[in-house]
Amino acid sequence: MPVSAIIGAQFGDEAKGKVTDYLCARADISVRYQGGPNAGHSVQPGEQMVVLHQLSAGILRSGCVAVSGPGMVISPPSLLDELEGLRRQGELRGELRVSERAHVVLPLHRAQDGWEEKVRGVHATGTTLRGIGPAYMDRVGRWGIRMADLSRPEIIKQKLELLYAAKKHLRDEVPDLPSIDTLTEELRQQGLALKPYLANTEPYLWGAARSGKRIILEGAQSALLDVDFGTYPFVTSSHPTAAGALVGSGLPPQELDDVVGVAKAYSTRVGSGPFPTELEGAAADRLREMGGERGATTGRPRRCGWMDLVLLRYAARLNGFTSLAITKVDVLGGEPEVPVCVGYELPNGERSDEYPPVLAEDLEAVSPVWRTFPGWGEFTPKLRARLAEQGWRALPTELKRYLAFIGGETGAPVTVVSYGPRRDETVEVPPNAFETAAGISEWHPN
Numbered sequence: 001m002p003v004s005a006i007i008g009a010q011f012g013d014e015a016k017g018k019v020t021d022y023l024c025a026r027a028d029i030s031v032r033y034q035g036g037p038n039a040g041h042s043v044q045p046g047e048q049m050v051v052l053h054q055l056s057a058g059i060l061r062s063g064c065v066a067v068s069g070p071g072m073v074i075s076p077p078s079l080l081d082e083l084e085g086l087r088r089q090g091e092l093r094g095e096l097r098v099s100e101r102a103h104v105v106l107p108l109h110r111a112q113d114g115w116e117e118k119v120r121g122v123h124a125t126g127t128t129l130r131g132i133g134p135a136y137m138d139r140v141g142r143w144g145i146r147m148a149d150l151s152r153p154e155i156i157k158q159k160l161e162l163l164y165a166a167k168k169h170l171r172d173e174v175p176d177l178p179s180i181d182t183l184t185e186e187l188r189q190q191g192l193a194l195k196p197y198l199a200n201t202e203p204y205l206w207g208a209a210r211s212g213k214r215i216i217l218e219g220a221q222s223a224l225l226d227v228d229f230g231t232y233p234f235v236t237s238s239h240p241t242a243a244g245a246l247v248g249s250g251l252p253p254q255e256l257d258d259v260v261g262v263a264k265a266y267s268t269r270v271g272s273g274p275f276p277t278e279l280e281g282a283a284a285d286r287l288r289e290m291g292g293e294r295g296a297t298t299g300r301p302r303r304c305g306w307m308d309l310v311l312l313r314y315a316a317r318l319n320g321f322t323s324l325a326i327t328k329v330d331v332l333g334g335e336p337e338v339p340v341c342v343g344y345e346l347p348n349g350e351r352s353d354e355y356p357p358v359l360a361e362d363l364e365a366v367s368p369v370w371r372t373f374p375g376w377g378e379f380t381p382k383l384r385a386r387l388a389e390q391g392w393r394a395l396p397t398e399l400k401r402y403l404a405f406i407g408g409e410t411g412a413p414v415t416v417v418s419y420g421p422r423r424d425e426t427v428e429v430p431p432n433a434f435e436t437a438a439g440i441s442e443w444h445p446n
Contacts (some may be wrong), residue, residue, distance in 0.1 A: 002257060003215045005245040007324075008222025009315040011231075011269035013293070013302060015327035016262045017041025017419060021057040022217045022416070022426050023260075028213040029065045030058030030094075031205065033240040033248030035220025036073040036105055036135065038128040038443035044421040050091050054079045059086065063092050064094040067201050070101035071248020072237065073135040073148060076190035078105075092306040098149035098194060099201040099250075107183065108167065109134040111174040125234050126271025136237035138163065149199055150191025157184045202250035209255045213272025217245040217256075223315040228359070231360050240246075242319040261321035261412060263312060265329045265338075268293050268302040274363040277305035277341045291331040308368070309409050314356055324407060325416035329399055330379035338402060343369035348424070373405070374398050379419055387419065390429045399418045404434040 006020045021043045024030050041052045041357065045060050053292035054074055058064035068074060079098075086092035116134070117124045127133060138144040143163050149155045160180045164171060171177060178186070180236065191198075208215060219240040224230045226241050240249065242259045246252065266287060266353030269275045279287065284304045287293065293302035315321070332338055343353040357363045376396035377383070386394040395403075407413045413434065417427050 002212055003209060003217070003251065003255045004241050004258040004260055005217040005219070006260050006262060006320075007219055007242055007245070007315075007319050007321070008240060009224075009263040009312055009319075009321070009324070010222055010267055010308075011224050011273075011275070012222040013264045013268050013270065014222065014264050015042075015351045015421075016219065016222070017043045017052060017057055018418060018421060018423075018426075019262050019325045019327065019416060020216060021045065021060060022418075022423055023216055024058045024061045024064055024311065025423075026214055027058060027061075027064055027216045029067060029208055030056040030216040030218055031067040031069045032056040032072060032218050032220065033069045033237065033245050033251045034071040034240055036130065036132045037075045037078045038132040038231035038236070039220035039430075041218075041220075042421065045091060045423060048089060050086070050089060053082055055082060055086075055096065056216075057327055058216070059094040059096060060091055063091045066094045066096050067205070067249075068096070068098045068102060069201060069249045070099040071244065072099070072102045073105050073132055073139065074098065074102045075105040075151070076131070076147075076194060080190065080193055093173070096197045097199040097201055097204065097410075098147060098197045099204075100146065100198050102147045103135055104145045104147060104150070104187070105135045106145065106163075107129045107131075107139070107178055108163065108170065111177060112167070112170055115170060115173050125274060126273070133237040145187070147191075147194070150187055150198075151195065153184055153188045154185050157181075160184060178415045187405045195355065205249060205251055209251060215251075217249055217251070219245065222264065223261075223319055223401075224311060229253070229318055231273045231363060234271065241294060258322045259320050260323050260325055260416075261312075261316060261319060261410075262306075262325045264291075264327050264329065265307065265332050266291075267305045267308055269305075270300055270302050274360050274412075275303055275305060276310075276344065276363065276368050277308045278303050278364050287331065291328055306368075306370075307337045307343060307406070308357055309406070310341060310344055310353060312406070313354060313410055316412050321410065323415040324410065324412045325418065326403055326414050327418040329395075329403075329417060330419040333376060333378040333396075335375040338373045338375050339367035339370045340373065340402075340405070342371045345369055373402050376402075384419070384425070387427060388424065392429050392433060395427065400434070403429075407434060 056066040059066035112134040287304040376398040
């Protein structure tokens with residue numbers, strides 16, 4: 001801080017929401033800078049779990065301003081429902097500002113999303129079917145409706161007429177779409193309900209940065225799902241990277257001070273796409289059960305596998321991670337051994353350690369090169385009590401060795417370790433802690 005970007009370092013679902021919420025205790029402002037209602041960030045501020053979709057984690061903190069930024073695509077009715085749900089739970093604590101430049105997800109976009117996945121058939125990308133990709137397509141194609149338009153029904157109607165004409169083929173496929181007049185009125189009403197939150201968020205953030213306010217930029221998906229740098233075409237439709245954090249918030253590059261990469265102690269992926277370290281059978285089921293690995297938005301079971309350091313190194317260099325937050329270390333507690341992928345063997349017999357293949361088909365064909373670490377014990381109530389009292393010092397020595405290795409391989413030191421969903425199930429790593437931890441236990445190559 002004062003301006004930090006929180007970046008998912010894997011395929012998503014790394015507990016970015018939990019890490020952002022934890023760091024928001026010291027923040028004045030948090031900004032969601034891309035994505036839309038396809039994201040689900042699970043946060044447990046107390047006894048109950050809260051799932052955020054279009055709101056940044058700062059909304060759960062008194063004294064923090066949560067910004068839904070210009071890089072987002074927003075479903076107005078879903079946003080209103082999300083706000084009402086937080087009110088009912090008693091968790092709507094922060095202030096909300098929604099960028100007038102953010103684009104609107106329409107019923108037409110959701111219909112198009114489903115239709116496109118059907119057209120792709122066996123090559124479907126596994127989207128959440130929330131209309132995110134089509135909304136971003138219309139933004140780039142200059143067909144989009146923005147939040148600022150919602151107070152101008154004449155502009156809404158004009159843009160809907162153009163959009164419906166451009167997508168006549170889709171209207172034939174989905175005949176029950178709302179009429180232009182009906183949708184115009186619905187959007188006008190939603191705009192009235194959201195008017196108290198709409199703002200020019202860029203000047204607000206510029207002023208806050210100049211005055212030294214502590215700002216967190218929160219991504220929705222993760223670096224390996226970036227539309228340019230991820231496992232294309234099995235990616236999202238925006239830029240959940242450090243560069244995307246600037247474009248999606250409106251802050252200039254020189255304002256960014258820290259980039260925190262968030263990674264699980266293992267790996268998961270939802271939907272289709274290459275996953276070199278994926279497990280199958282009982283081993284995958286065990287991780288899925290222990291980690292509660294189901295999508296927060298769709299409920300789909302996540303594919304599970306071991307840590308992939310080739311992809312993590314790539315994400316670290318792509319985003320310029322200054323530190324790492326490693327989550328769900330408790331899920332691996334009790335494993336006799338913890339394998340880590342340290343390189344790829346390519347089909348031609350060559351080895352690649354630093355840069356993954358560009359084509360998804362080629363990444364699918366690699367064979368992981370493993371390095372195996374001794375496991376650590378289960379996170380028993382006794383250990384959790386010691387962690388609450390002693391912090392970093394109470395972590396198992398084998399786990400410290402594992403974390404030291406990850407930091408050394410990526411060039412980004414581990415500074416935060418999460419061992420459960422609650423806010424207080426988090427420890428911070430003191431500076432230079434791994435200088436003494438590095439020799440704690442030997443690794444054992446297969």
